Amino acid sequence: MTLVLEREQTAPVFATTNAIEVIDLKRSYRKRKGWFRSGETVEAVRGISFAVPQGTIFGMLGPNGSGKTTTIKMLSTLLLPTSGTARIGGHDVVSDEMAVRRELGVLFGGDRGLYNQLSGRENLRYFGRLYGMDTRRIEQRIDMLLERVSLTDRASERVESYSRGMKQRLHIAKTLLHEPEVVILDEPSIGLDPAAAIELRQLISELVPRYTVLLATHDMHEAEVLCRELAILDKGEIVAKGSPEQLKSSVTLDRQVHIVLTQAVAEAHLQDVMLKLWRLPSVNRVIPGFDVQGQPEITLRCAEATRVLDGALAILREAGTAVRTVDVREPSLEDVFLQATGRTFEPAAVEAA
Amino acid sequence: MQPVLLANRHGLALNWGVFHGTIRAMMLRWASNTIQLVRGPIYPLLALITYRIIYDISGQTTIDQSHVMGFLVTGILATQAWQATVWGAGSALQNEMWSGTIGSVLMAPGSSTAVILGHTFGNFLMSAPSLLIAFIAGQLFGATYDFSHPLAIVVALATVYLSCVCVGLCFSGLFILSRNANAFANFLQEPIHLLGGFFISRTLFPDWIQRISDIIPLAHAVEALRKTVLEGAPLSGISRDLLAAAITSSIFAVIGAWSLARLDRAVRRTGTLDLL
Numbered sequence: 009m010t011l012v013l014e015r016e017q018t019a020p021v022f023a024t025t026n027a028i029e030v031i032d033l034k035r036s037y038r039k040r041k042g043w044f045r046s047g048e049t050v051e052a053v054r055g056i057s058f059a060v061p062q063g064t065i066f067g068m069l070g071p072n073g074s075g076k077t078t079t080i081k082m083l084s085t086l087l088l089p090t091s092g093t094a095r096i097g098g099h100d101v102v103s104d105e106m107a108v109r110r111e112l113g114v115l116f117g118g119d120r121g122l123y124n125q126l127s128g129r130e131n132l133r134y135f136g137r138l139y140g141m142d143t144r145r146i147e148q149r150i151d152m153l154l155e156r157v158s159l160t161d162r163a164s165e166r167v168e169s170y171s172r173g174m175k176q177r178l179h180i181a182k183t184l185l186h187e188p189e190v191v192i193l194d195e196p197s198i199g200l201d202p203a204a205a206i207e208l209r210q211l212i213s214e215l216v217p218r219y220t221v222l223l224a225t226h227d228m229h230e231a232e233v234l235c236r237e238l239a240i241l242d243k244g245e246i247v248a249k250g251s252p253e254q255l256k257s258s259v260t261l262d263r264q265v266h267i268v269l270t271q272a273v274a275e276a277h278l279q280d281v282m283l284k285l286w287r288l289p290s291v292n293r294v295i296p297g298f299d300v301q302g303q304p305e306i307t308l309r310c311a312e313a314t315r316v317l318d319g320a321l322a323i324l325r326e327a328g329t330a331v332r333t334v335d336v337r338e339p340s341l342e343d344v345f346l347q348a349t350g351r352t353f354e355p356a357a358v359e360a361a
Numbered sequence: 362m363q364p365v366l367l368a369n370r371h372g373l374a375l376n377w378g379v380f381h382g383t384i385r386a387m388m389l390r391w392a393s394n395t396i397q398l399v400r401g402p403i404y405p406l407l408a409l410i411t412y413r414i415i416y417d418i419s420g421q422t423t424i425d426q427s428h429v430m431g432f433l434v435t436g437i438l439a440t441q442a443w444q445a446t447v448w449g450a451g452s453a454l455q456n457e458m459w460s461g462t463i464g465s466v467l468m469a470p471g472s473s474t475a476v477i478l479g480h481t482f483g484n485f486l487m488s489a490p491s492l493l494i495a496f497i498a499g500q501l502f503g504a505t506y507d508f509s510h511p512l513a514i515v516v517a518l519a520t521v522y523l524s525c526v527c528v529g530l531c532f533s534g535l536f537i538l539s540r541n542a543n544a545f546a547n548f549l550q551e552p553i554h555l556l557g558g559f560f561i562s563r564t565l566f567p568d569w570i571q572r573i574s575d576i577i578p579l580a581h582a583v584e585a586l587r588k589t590v591l592e593g594a595p596l597s598g599i600s601r602d603l604l605a606a607a608i609t610s611s612i613f614a615v616i617g618a619w620s621l622a623r624l625d626r627a628v629r630r631t632g633t634l635d636l637l
Contacts, residue, residue: 121462
């Protein structure tokens with residue numbers, strides 16, 4: 009793979025081992041409003057840049073309408089960028105699309121994408137043909153992949169009889185069939201029940217280091233457990249980028265320590281206890297209240313929970329109350345999103361682009 | 362990064378694999394659909410009966426010196442060829458959209474034209490039992506066939522199908538860009554049946570309609586088929602019809618190849634292909 013560019017500080021400097029390179033990629037389109045009315049221009053992707061080293065899982069995390077699928081369509085040669093550059097295995101997605109298509113396996117999210125009237129094995133046979141594989145190799149790969157995705161026993165059954173999880177596993181097999189170098193997974197666990205999602209995540213985690221994986225998801229847990237590096241997207245832009253740990257540690261929001269008590273602090277001591285708690289190192293706020301079950305609770309908002317815990321428990325013991333539970337809430341990727349955008353990650357709260 | 366796919370087929374070999382892989386997948390999907398299995402042979406039979414009743418009511422027993430039934434059977438054959446190829450070609454990619462497989466199909470290195478042709482020939486194979494039934498039914502109801510020049514019959518029959526393939530290729534790009542293959546195919550069906558002279562002789566048309574029908578390759582191909590099957594014409598007797606069919610088919614094929622070559626770029630520019 010060739011070295012791509014070395015630009016000013018805003019652009020990444022790509023190493024030669026990057027399987028995916030995206031530089032200032034943009035895509036806008038005009039909304040269709042009818043025959044005689046030209047719609048407004050929507051910028052679905054607004055100049056994103058990232059690089060994915062070979063053999064790693066890179067996540068694109070964002071709510072609906074954040075530009076993930078548009079980016080994936082551009083990377084998978086189904087959509088031309090308005091401007092910018094993207095390379096898969098060193099091949100440009102615009103000018104060298106055939107080479108890109110040979111190197112790429114894409115799993116599109118959702119329930120569709122397979123021929124329901126065909127068996128799992130026949131589906132794979134057909135997709136093997138589309139990639140120019142010969143019969144012997146197709147059969148070898150199918151046997152191996154069906155085993156890997158635990159579908160050998162059901163391979164001769166029609167796909168319409170498969171569960172959602174089985175279909176997604178077959179999608180994975182289809183994506184890997186022609187031995188691509190880069191695998192793009194667009195919302196692979198969408199609609200799966202928790203057990204099937206866990207199974208699928210296990211499967212995805214085993215794809216590296218043989219494959220390079222670009223994972224688009226709006227599931228924070230999935231992104232956190234699977235990805236070595238993440239880009240958080242919002243309204244077509246990357247608002248944060250780094251490893252999950254780096255991103256979480258960059259959060260300047262308060263940590264929250266929720267202490268649920270067996271009985272409320274006596275009214276006479278409450279003022280004093282709160283003052284003592286507030287004086288503990290790094291504590292910014294002390295909030296008395298009740299938890300969802302109506303139990304008395306004190307919430308401490310602080311910069312570092314570890315520096316607070318011992319002192320807080322001692323103060324409460326001294327005040328004559330017992331502690332039922334302690335819950336320390338460290339910053340999550342949701343907090344990263346909140347800090348970067350000023351909004352919560354809830355899909356309903358996000359305007360679809 | 363290793364070019365692991367060097368071992369894979371390229372060019373013609375790749376697209377040949379895509380072509381027959383598509384036919385195989387189509388046949389399997391078709392065989393899994395009981396309604397299609399039953400409906401396929403019955404439809405031409407119903408059309409044959411309907412037109413026979415219409416001609417009986419009109420009191421006409423021959424058309425262009427041929428028995429009505431023979432004329433209608435060849436017309437049925439043409440409608441089957443039309444449906445198999447135009448619907449096959451036109452709705453090939455739309456069917457992929459409905460299956461949600463269009464992204465995977467277009468992303469693969471195989472040519473979308475090979476996929477479309479696979480659908481077309483798959484449909485052609487699936488229509489074979491219908492043709493046989495129509496032929497037998499025609500004979501039972503008075504049609505007389507003349508098989509004295511089998512080579513001419515085969516050539517004429519192949520011309521009917523190839524004409525349909527060329528028209529189908531021409532429209533498939535339009536179907537897919539318009540994102541409404543079925544509406545277009547439905548819209549075209551009756552005019553093509555009429556202009557192609559499938560059930561009504563072209564000699565009965567006013568001059569200006571005959572001129573329009575001259576640009577439809579199927580009209581010439583069907584006339585060649587009728588001359589061979591019903592009148593026992595040799596190859597030399599249908600050479601003018603074959604030439605006319607070849608010329609008009611070429612025009613449709615060139616337009617089809619041109620539009621399909623631009624299809625990939627066009628859908629990548631709009632990005633609307635998988636949004637149906």
